[in-house]
Every structure is written in C-alpha cells, then in structure tokens.
Amino acid sequence: xxxxxxxxxxxxxxLQRDGSQTVAEIAAKVGLSASPCWRRIDRLERxxxxxxxxxxxxxxKVGLSAxxxxxxxxxxxxRANLDEFAAAIRAFPEVLDAYVLMGTTDFxxxxxxxxxxxxxxxxxxxxxxxxxxxxxxxxxxxxEIKSTAELPI
Numbered sequence: 638x639x640x641x642x643x644x645x646x647x648x649x650x651x652l653q654r655d656g657s658q659t660v661a662e663i664a665a666k667v668g669l670s671a672s673p674c675w676r677r678i679d680r681l682e683r684x685x686x687x688x689x690x691x692x693x694x695x696x697x698k699v700g701l702s703a704x705x706x707x708x709x710x711x712x713x714x715x716r717a718n719l720d721e722f723a724a725a726i727r728a729f730p731e732v733l734d735a736y737v738l739m740g741t742t743d744f745x746x747x748x749x750x751x752x753x754x755x756x757x758x759x760x761x762x763x764x765x766x767x768x769x770x771x772x773x774x775x776x777x778x779x780x781e782i783k784s785t786a787e788l789p790i
Contacts, residue, residue, distance in 0.1 A: 639686050644669055645677055646790050649686070652678075653787040656690040693786060701749040703756050704778040707764065709744040712771040716743065725767050731759050742774075753777070 641649070647667035651658060658666075664674035681687045696704070711722065719737070726735045726746065734747040746764075750756040756775075765773060 639681075639684050641686075641790075644674075645681065648674065648677055649681070649790050650787075652687065652690070653790070696749050700751055703750040703752050704781070705748045705750065705756055706776045706778065707746040707748055707760075708738075708742040708774045708776075709746060709764075709770060710741065710772040711743045711769045714769050716769070718769055719743075722767060722769060729759075729763060731756075731763075 644667055648663055651663045651666055660675045660678065661671045663678070664671045667674065669677075678687070696702075711719075722744070723735070723737075726732050726744070731748050731750055732746050733749060734745075736745045737743065738745055748756065748759070750759055760773070760775065764770070
C-alpha cells in the first residue's frame with residue numbers, strides 16, 4: 638500500500654471527480670502550486686495508484702439499455718482451469734466487471750448489452766459455451782440507484 642499524505646488524498650479526490658482538470662486547476666483546489674502538484678500526480682501514476690484516466694460514458698445514451706449481473710458456477714473440471722475461464726471473460730467487451738467469489742458461485746459478472754435479445758445471443762453464443770460452465774444465473778437490473786467510480790479516499 639502506498640502511503641498518502643493529505644495533499645495526495647485531495648488530489649485523488651479531485652481527479653476522481655473530474656480527470657480532465659488541468660494540473661493548475663487541481664493545484665489551486667488542493668492548496669499547492671502547480672509544480673509540486675504535478676510531481677505528486679506523476680509519482681501516483683508511476684506507482685500505479687492512478688491506473689489511468691478515462692471518460693465515463695452513459696451506457697443508455699450509446700444504446701446499451703440492458704444491464705445484467707450473471708453468477709457463473711463452474712464444474713470441477715472448470716475450476717481446475719480458472720485462468721482459462723478468466724482469460725475468456727476478459728476478451729468479451731460486454732463484460733464490464735468480473736469477480737471471483739467464495740461460496741456456491743465462482744464468478745460474478747456485470748454485463749451490458751443493447752437489449753435483452755442481444756444479451757440472450759451473448760448468453761447462448763458465447764458465455765454458456767465456455768468450457769467448464771455448469772450453471773449461469775442472470776439477473777436483469779431494472780434501474781440504477783447508484784453508480785460511481787469514486788473511491789472513498
């Protein structure tokens with residue numbers, strides 16, 4: 638874990654709120670001059686604390702109205718090849734997040750698709766055909782109450 642001082646915490650909060658801010662804008666908000674602020678941001682990037690900067694796109698506005706959570710259980714043979722399954726999941730652009738779980742379910746996937754018909758095609762043509770898949774339980778999200786990428790720093 639990287640030790641963070643209060644300035645670095647403020648910098649990270651600002652970048653999470655709006656990653657398009659200039660160094661000068663961030664520096665003014667956190668109480669530093671531009672050069673020390675830039676050095677801190679650079680260090681945080683080099684150390685991997687800041688993994689990247691992205692634009693957050695509204696999925697609905699680009700035609701991805703279906704939001705699905707899928708719980709995947711692998712058979713015994715599939716569990717022996719978790720890395721193979723994980724690599725296959727990483728290759729699917731429809732899968733936004735994938736987590737290995739403890740308990741009766743092996744993976745939790747967060748998936749987006751244009752609509753339920755598109756998810757059905759993804760389910761039958763790709764996801765259910767992966768080696769070792771024993772069971773998939775899909776849950777469709779009806780509405781989004783909270784969605785954030787901001788960590789409570």
